[in-house]
Amino acid sequence: MDFIANLALGFSLAASPENLLLCMVGVMVGTMVGVLPGIGPVASIAILLPVTFGLPPVGALIMLAGIYYGAQYGGSTTSILVNIPGEASSVVTTLDGFQMAQQGRAGPALAIAAIGSFIAGTAGTLLVALLGEPLTNVALMFGAPEFFSLMLVGLILAIVLASGSVLKAIAMIFVGLLLSTIGADLQTGVPRLSFGLMELSEGVSFVVIAMGMFGIAEVLRNIQSPEQRGIVRGKVSNLMPTREDLRQSAGAIGRGTVIGSILGVLPGGGAVMSSFAAYTFEKRISRDPSRFGKGAIEGVAAPESANNAAAQTAFIPLLTLGIPGNAVMALFLGAMTMQGIVPGPQVMMIQPGLVWAVIVSMWIGNVMLVILNLPLIGIWVSMLRVPYRLLFPAILIFCCIGAYAVNNSSLDTILMGLFGLIGYWLIRHDFEPAPLILALVLGPLLEENLRRAVIISNGDPTIFLTRPLSAVLLVVAVLLLAVSILPSIRKRRQQVFAE
Amino acid sequence: MTTDIVTKRIIRSPKDAYGGLALMLLAAVAWWGSLDLAGSQGTQFGPGTAPRLFAGLLFATGFAVMIMGLCKDGEKIERYGIRGPLLIGASVVLFAAAVGSFGLPVTAFFTILVASAASHETRWIEAIVWAAFLSIGCTLLFVFALGLSLPLWPDF
Numbered sequence: 001m002d003f004i005a006n007l008a009l010g011f012s013l014a015a016s017p018e019n020l021l022l023c024m025v026g027v028m029v030g031t032m033v034g035v036l037p038g039i040g041p042v043a044s045i046a047i048l049l050p051v052t053f054g055l056p057p058v059g060a061l062i063m064l065a066g067i068y069y070g071a072q073y074g075g076s077t078t079s080i081l082v083n084i085p086g087e088a089s090s091v092v093t094t095l096d097g098f099q100m101a102q103q104g105r106a107g108p109a110l111a112i113a114a115i116g117s118f119i120a121g122t123a124g125t126l127l128v129a130l131l132g133e134p135l136t137n138v139a140l141m142f143g144a145p146e147f148f149s150l151m152l153v154g155l156i157l158a159i160v161l162a163s164g165s166v167l168k169a170i171a172m173i174f175v176g177l178l179l180s181t182i183g184a185d186l187q188t189g190v191p192r193l194s195f196g197l198m199e200l201s202e203g204v205s206f207v208v209i210a211m212g213m214f215g216i217a218e219v220l221r222n223i224q225s226p227e228q229r230g231i232v233r234g235k236v237s238n239l240m241p242t243r244e245d246l247r248q249s250a251g252a253i254g255r256g257t258v259i260g261s262i263l264g265v266l267p268g269g270g271a272v273m274s275s276f277a278a279y280t281f282e283k284r285i286s287r288d289p290s291r292f293g294k295g296a297i298e299g300v301a302a303p304e305s306a307n308n309a310a311a312q313t314a315f316i317p318l319l320t321l322g323i324p325g326n327a328v329m330a331l332f333l334g335a336m337t338m339q340g341i342v343p344g345p346q347v348m349m350i351q352p353g354l355v356w357a358v359i360v361s362m363w364i365g366n367v368m369l370v371i372l373n374l375p376l377i378g379i380w381v382s383m384l385r386v387p388y389r390l391l392f393p394a395i396l397i398f399c400c401i402g403a404y405a406v407n408n409s410s411l412d413t414i415l416m417g418l419f420g421l422i423g424y425w426l427i428r429h430d431f432e433p434a435p436l437i438l439a440l441v442l443g444p445l446l447e448e449n450l451r452r453a454v455i456i457s458n459g460d461p462t463i464f465l466t467r468p469l470s471a472v473l474l475v476v477a478v479l480l481l482a483v484s485i486l487p488s489i490r491k492r493r494q495q496v497f498a499e
Numbered sequence: 500m501t502t503d504i505v506t507k508r509i510i511r512s513p514k515d516a517y518g519g520l521a522l523m524l525l526a527a528v529a530w531w532g533s534l535d536l537a538g539s540q541g542t543q544f545g546p547g548t549a550p551r552l553f554a555g556l557l558f559a560t561g562f563a564v565m566i567m568g569l570c571k572d573g574e575k576i577e578r579y580g581i582r583g584p585l586l587i588g589a590s591v592v593l594f595a596a597a598v599g600s601f602g603l604p605v606t607a608f609f610t611i612l613v614a615s616a617a618s619h620e621t622r623w624i625e626a627i628v629w630a631a632f633l634s635i636g637c638t639l640l641f642v643f644a645l646g647l648s649l650p651l652w653p654d655f
Contacts, residue, residue: 054645167564168515171522174557178529181553185536185546192546193532220587223618224580389620390629393611396587397637400594400610401603405647410595417591421584428576429518451544 007129010356014364019062022055023361026063027368030070035078035383036391039218041071041089042434045331046214047395049207050402057339058354062361064335068328069365072311073117073373076304077380080109089272089307092279096292096299108241109300110377112249114370115241116305120257121366124312127261128319128359132348135320139345142321144452145464149473151446154323156477157266158435166485169435172426176436179204180443187451199411206334206440208403208416213433215399216420219392221427239374241297249301252282256305264310265317266325278306312362319355321345323442327434330441338406512573519565526558586617602652603642607634 013019029051033044048067052060072089079090080097093113100109142150159169182193183203191201241249256278263274282302283292292299315332317325322344324330336343341351348355373380403416423433457463465471510516529550536547590613597606611630615621641647 050641050647051645054647165515165564165567167560167567168518171519171557171560171564174553174560175522175525178526178550178553178557181533181550187544188537188546190536190546192536192550193529195532216587216591220583223583223587387620389615389618389622390625392618393614393626393629394633396590396614397594397607397611397633400591400598401607401637401641401647401649404595404598405641405649408648410599413591413595413598417588417595420591421588424584425521428579429514429521430574431518447544447549450549454544 002133003129006133006352006356007360009353010129010358010360013058013353013357014062014361019059019357019361020364022059022063023066023365024368024372026066027070027365028372030067030072031074031077031369031373031380032070032383033067034071034074035380036074036386039071039391039395040075041068042327042331043214043218044068044071045328046207046210047398047402049211049331049335050398050405052335053338053405057336057341058357060335060339061332061354061358062365064332065358065362066365066368068332069121069308069311069362069369072308073114073369074380076113076117076307077110077373077377078384080106080113080300081381082384089275089310090303091272092275092303093300095279096294096296099293099295100297100300103295105295107239108245108297111239111241111374112245112297112301113304114374116249116253116256116301117308118366118370119253120260120305120309121312121369122363123257124261124264124309125359125363125366127313128316128362129356131265131316132320132355132359135316136345136348139321140349142345142469143467144449144456145467145470146473148446148449148453149464149470149477150321151323151442151449153473153477153480154317154325155435155439155442155446156480158326158438160480160483164430164432168431172431172433172435173439176439177443177446179209179436180440181447186444186448197411199407199409202407204415205338205403205406205412206437207338207406208412209419209440210331210334210437211399211402212416212419213423213426213437215395216417217423217427217433219395220420220424222388223392239377245297249297252278252298252301253305255281256302257309259302260306260309261313263306264313264325272307274306274310275303278302308366315359315362318343319359320348322347322445324438327437330438333441510569512568512571513576514574515568515571516565517568517576519561519563519568522561522564523558526554526561529554530558582619583617587614590614590617599650600653601650603649604634604638604651605653607637 014023029048030044033039033048034041039047045064045067052063055063075090076093076097078084079093080101083094083098097109097113100106155173159166159173182200183191184201185192194200259278259281260274263277279299279302282298283289286292286298314325314329317323318329318332322333324333333343341347341354399416400413403413404410406412426433453463463470464474533547533550533554536550537545538551539545539548590610593613594606594610597609608630611633612626615626615630638651642649642651
């Protein structure tokens with residue numbers, strides 16, 4: 001009963017004209033930016049964060065969620081039409097999607113991607129709603145040691161699932177944690193690592209770092225290399241999939257949804273992993289695997305359903321435990337903090353309206369994607385033609401204004417540019433920025449819980465092992481780390497990412 | 500030529516070797532910057548405990564990355580473009596320095612022009628029209644539609 005009452009509460013808030021409008025604007029802008037070459041979901045959210053500064057918390061989160069799905073969906077559009085994946089989670093969609101487009105079947109491919117995403121999104125939203133409350137109740141039993149151990153698991157998963165070297169991912173985690181300590185100390189209020197600068201004594205806003213690392217750094221990387229431009233052949237006509245298409249993809253959508261939902265909940269998992277897993281799974285169980293890569297519709301249906309389901313269920317750890325599982329969720333957590341919401345299990349108790357409105361708006365956003373995107377495909381195709389020489393000054397000015405607007409401070413803009421250069425340097429040296437952002441956002445929580453745990457135990461470090469829940473989590477963390485360093489797994493891991 | 504061969508033998512993966520070294524440097528700066536902070540007292544963490552803990556761990560990992568770079572073959576660092584980072588950096592500094600006294604639309608216009616110079620694909624007439632359009636668009640969006648309190652007009 002609670003479940004229905006909660007959803008009803010969410011609907012009553014999310015369906016207000018203002019929030020519906022914000023959801024729609026978010027979905028539209030997200031798709032538009034997601035279609036643009038070189039801007040994935042993480043960069044889209046980072047660049048568009050300042051747009052939500054002036055909004056009330058519920059509206060801001062609804063709009064950001066809309067931007068996120070829109071960007072996801074926009075990425076698949078470019079995968080199918082021009083063979084350029086807008087973001088990592090739709091890389092596999094290019095394999096069969098672009099083949100379909102070349103056979104003149106771009107319309108059905110886009111339609112199946114939209115239908116699959118919608119079904120998966122609906123299932124994912126229901127799962128978030130179902131698991132939200134029980135998980136929150138579990139989380140409320142957590143003390144400081146458990147939270148510390150849980151965050152350790154999250155960080156280690158981010159390392160395991162990073163695409164490059166494990167060691168370098170670990171290094172990025174420590175850089176993120178170190179950056180998170182800049183600013184006033186939680187207990188004494190002493191400014192730390194501020195190097196005498198007044199402005200730094202408040203800490204560096206995560207928005208500033210995220211915009212630099214994902215916005216400016218990407219600009220620097222992209223203007224360096226000559227533009228890769230796909231050409232859309234012919235017009236996209238005849239969107240309707242045939243009965244045969246629907247029959248073939250029904251199972252794939254179902255399986256993709258299940259795989260995506262499960263992998264999405266895991267911290268560090270999310271959309272990228274699940275789309276790869278779903279595609280591989282379809283290929284393996286197919287009676288005729290040779291069809292894959294040559295325009296098999298299951299090869300579009302499964303990964304697109306999986307990445308959308310994962311995009312939804314990735315919210316579960318964030319909304320119930322206050323722990324982001326990946327870089328996108330880290331940005332959400334940062335946005336929540338900026339809106340004055342203290343993330344954690346207590347949010348669902350103190351502000352149930354906020355949480356449920358966001359959950360319901362996820363579903364509304366998915367409905368809007370299906371209704372709006374297919375008719376508007378012509379606009380998205382024309383967005384593909386925007387050259388990068390016009391795009392990057394726009395990204396740059398958005399980042400400058402956004403960083404300045406956080407505190408009306410010029411130093412923030414300078415720092416944003418500095419982190420852009422640092423981010424560019426990191427990309428050039430094959431260090432990934434995603435684990436850094438995750439650690440940056442988790443840092444203060446990690447430190448606070450570690451300090452509290454040490455106080456509770458009177459300085460006895462075995463507290464993390466003597467409390468059963470915490471011990472289980474730590475064992476999981478150690479196992480994960482061990483597994484990722486084992487040579488055989490490492491080889492498999494490289495294969496998965498190379499494919 | 501000889502130096503090339505020698506460096507190749509000692510530093511087998513420059514990306515990792517220099518990457519690790521830079522991280523060690525960063526860790527050292529952070530350690531130095533947190534020296535004046537109190538450490539842990541008894542069972543309580545002090546303000547300096549966490550920064551020094553993370554800096555120490557970063558130093559160790561950076562060292563490991565550097566050693567990896569010396570032992571395992573890896574890619575060479577591609578040439579850095581000077582123009583991109585320099586002009587993008589300059590445009591950001593220009594924005595930060597000017598927005599307070601010249602207001603958003605004017606500052607944005609010139610910032611976009613400086614940034615446009617970073618790409619050799621830029622066509623100038625197009626860039627000027629685009630800069631004018633973007634600066635007006637951003638002003639309308641951020642100041643009027645979203646109500647952010649950015650300075651609007653030049654401050655005479």
